[in-house]
Amino acid sequence: MTDLVPLLAGAVAGERRALARLLTAIEGGADGVRELIPSLFAASRGAHLVGITGPPGSGKSTLVNALATVWRRRGRRVGILAVDPSSPFTGGAIMGDRIRMMEHAGDLDVFVRSMASRGELGGLAGTTWIAAAVLDAAGYDPVVVETVGAGQSEVEIARLAETTVVVEVPEMGDEVQAIKAGLLEVADVIVVNKGDRPGAELAARQLRAMLSSVGGRITRQPPAILTTTALDGAGVDALADAIDAHRAAARAPDQAMQRARNQLRRAAAEIGVRAATAHPEWEELVEAVAERRVDPVTAAERLVGLRS
Ligand SMILES: Nc1nc2c(ncn2[C@@H]2O[C@H](COP(=O)(O)OP(=O)(O)OP(=O)(O)O)[C@@H](O)[C@H]2O)c(=O)[nH]1
Ligand SMILES: [Mg+2]
Missing domain, CATH: 3.40.50.300 (P-loop containing nucleotide triphosphate hydrolases)
Incomplete structure (x- = not known):
């Protein structure tokens, strides 16, 4: 996994090359991006x-x-x-x-x-x-x-x-x-x-x-x-x-809350989909839905752990 933290440090220090490289890594969905987010938030x-x-x-x-x-x-x-x-x-x-x-x-x-x-x-x-x-x-x-x-x-x-x-x-x-x-x-x-x-x-x-x-x-x-x-x-x-x-x-508390809500909703949706598709029973449940043995809502709830 690429450690992007040094690149972030460089970008924060004003190095354009580090900044450009970091953006390239983000654009390409590099592995280290997920781990970078907390530092990014703090910076x-x-x-x-x-x-x-x-x-x-x-x-x-x-x-x-x-x-x-x-x-x-x-x-x-x-x-x-x-x-x-x-x-x-x-x-x-x-x-x-x-x-x-x-x-x-x-x-x-x-x-x-x-x-x-x-x-x-x-x-x-x-x-x-x-x-x-x-x-x-x-x-x-x-x-x-x-x-x-x-x-x-x-x-x-x-x-x-x-x-x-x-x-x-x-x-x-x-x-x-x-x-x-x-x-x-x-x-x-x-x-x-x-x-x-x-x-x-x-x-x-x-x-x-x-x-x-x-x-x-x-x-x-x-x-x-x-x-x-x-x-x-x-x-x-x-x-x-x-x-x-x-x-x-835009920085009034109600507006900030609304943006936070949107951010969280989007992140939750993305993470939910990722969790579901990475679940070991994903293919099995796809088949079950295709054969109409399970409905898609119940299957999805099982995949994200809302139902056993
Ligand atoms: N007449 C006139 N033309 C303009 C004006 N602003 C932009 N243009 C022209 O409109 C065309 C499109 O401009 P862009 O700035 O590329 O438009 P855009 O919305 O960024 O285009 P996309 O990113 O492709 O969606 C160019 O030929 C510009 O020169 C203006 O105020 N008046
Ligand atoms: Mg444009």
Whole structure:
């Protein structure tokens, strides 16, 4: 088993090479990752964990790049994880992200990493959470996680972030209704990017009207709705303000509890599945279910030790 603790120590001491190697080990689901988690938890410096999600091509990477510029000006060290859930180890989106983030290439206080995760411990969301914790321990704050807002794992990543920014574009049109539920669930800040295109202000107004007409959001503040043009930086200062301002709200006890609940639920689900599939009677019970001798619920309860 690889001992990753020395790499963590190096990353905490500011060694970029150690940090990069550690992230590679995490991405690849190395054996030592599980044992690293308690040290990682203890090494947290309390970075603001920011999730940026939204449809493909809405300008998330460009926006993160522009945000990094603003945050650097404010003296922050910025850690960025661009998560590509669809295409592990392929060039496309990852190369694109690298190019878009090139502006910060010579800046030691911006760390950009693309991840196509295959790790254990909760799949994509679990691995991303661990990688984000590494960047936190290495002294980056904020730590920004970019994901394409398409599937369940992305929503989960958003749930783990303290502040979730959903990036939309002016042309969303009828999509507005469709995205309503998802937006309400995860967004702390909604950005209509590509503000240089027609309809951006209109789209922002529609979103505001829509969100104010929806009740039931009792536990959280309504999201701020902003317009940006990531390409030239218009509105990006205000976006950074909104994200920074949300940090305090995100750390209110009820919000922290909700995030902890989500984390624990996800970890428990993952561990439950792992325990079940590693159980010596797994194959036997699979057969029994296939032959309809046992129902799947009873079998699962037996596998996780809830029934003998
Ligand atoms: N007109 C205009 N184009 C933009 C703006 N922001 C980004 N783009 C362009 O939109 C395209 C997609 O930008 P990305 O930043 O890669 O978008 P993304 O959401 O990260 O894309 P994926 O990671 O592939 O989902 C690029 O060609 C950008 O140059 C903007 O404010 N205005
Ligand atoms: Mg991107």
